[in-house]
Amino acid sequence: MTSNAYIGRFAPSPTGPLHAGSLVAAFGSWLDARAHAGQWLIRIEDVDAPRCPPGADHFMLGQLARCGLLPDATPLWQSQRSDLYADALADLQRTGWAFGCGCSRKEVAALSKGLVYPGTCRNGLHGRPLRAWRLRSDGPRVDWHDRRLGPQSQQLDTAVGDFVLQRADGLWAYQLAVVVDDAAQRVTDIVRGADLADNTPRQIRLQQLLGLPLPRYLHLPLVLASDGEKLSKQNGAQAVDLSDPTNALREAGRALGLCLQAATLADLQAEAISAWRALYGPPELV
Numbered sequence: 326m327t328s329n330a331y332i333g334r335f336a337p338s339p340t341g342p343l344h345a346g347s348l349v350a351a352f353g354s355w356l357d358a359r360a361h362a363g364q365w366l367i368r369i370e371d372v373d374a375p376r377c378p379p380g381a382d383h384f385m386l387g388q389l390a391r392c393g394l395l396p397d398a399t400p401l402w403q404s405q406r407s408d409l410y411a412d413a414l415a416d417l418q419r420t421g422w423a424f425g426c427g428c429s430r431k432e433v434a435a436l437s438k439g440l441v442y443p444g445t446c447r448n449g450l451h452g453r454p455l456r457a458w459r460l461r462s463d464g465p466r467v468d469w470h471d472r473r474l475g476p477q478s479q480q481l482d483t484a485v486g487d488f489v490l491q492r493a494d495g496l497w498a499y500q501l502a503v504v505v506d507d508a509a510q511r512v513t514d515i516v517r518g519a520d521l522a523d524n525t526p527r528q529i530r531l532q533q534l535l536g537l538p539l540p541r542y543l544h545l546p547l548v549l550a551s552d553g554e555k556l557s558k559q560n561g562a563q564a565v566d567l568s569d570p571t572n573a574l575r576e577a578g579r580a581l582g583l584c585l586q587a588a589t590l591a592d593l594q595a596e597a598i599s600a601w602r603a604l605y606g607p608p609e610l611v
């Protein structure tokens with residue numbers, strides 16, 4: 326039985342093939358959706374087009390299919406959804422939360438020492454050309470609950486400052502696109518790597534300002550390379566070895582704290598779903 330109550334998603338940036346870490350995030354979000362008898366969606370986060378080599382998206386979808394991780398609806402591509410992001414930006418401009426910024430990258434780096442944008446252009450561009458759109462970060466502290474990490478909070482203006490919504494090159498910022506699409510896809514549960522936990526307060530602030538529903542969050546443990554660094558294409562993470570997909574999922578399960586023994590892909594998935602329920606609920610389905 327499929328419940329309409331739960332909608333989850335895996336939202337990779339197709340900057341290269343899935344590596345061991347991204348397979349863990351995919352498997353975790355899939356397991357949580359299946360454990361809740363919910364739907365699982367895939368969204369291709371290709372807003373930063375220059376960083377996405379042609380074909381990497383379909384390669385990644387093929388890798389997921391080999392592991393039996395199949396979405397319940399046709400995937401979405403963010404590069405086709407600019408109109409929705411423009412509407413959201415217009416909304417934030419109308420309410421006065423978004424402001425035009427004329428600072429160059431160099432100026433921002435010098436002013437903020439690379440940390441927090443100090444709000445230079447909040448009160449106007451003073452004759453400088455418009456470069457980017459930013460969101461005012463003043464406002465109440467953002468408090469939220471993570472299903473694994475527990476209570477979290479962040480004061481946006483001191484921790485991250487006024488953040489970018491649309492870049493000087495016209496590309497949409499990750500924060501805005503994610504929030505708009507999670508709401509459009511009616512996502513109730515966000516399950517992703519702990520490296521993104523830091524972004525959550527910015528996304529919650531945007532959800533609040535745009536009047537969107539607030540999803541639940543679960544940030545998964547990260548798979549680290551042997552040198553303790555996060556696995557990513559930038560630091561040379563290899564495509565995950567899918568010569569034996571069952572074994573690849575067994576390894577991904579291990580990173581999620583699941584000890585899986587089954588020998589076939591279907592049996593391993595079933596075993597993983599009940600192990601996941603024991604770890605993360607929901608209790609009524611255990």
Ligand SMILES: [Zn+2]
Pocket residue numbers: 425426427428444445446
């Ligand atoms: Zn500025």
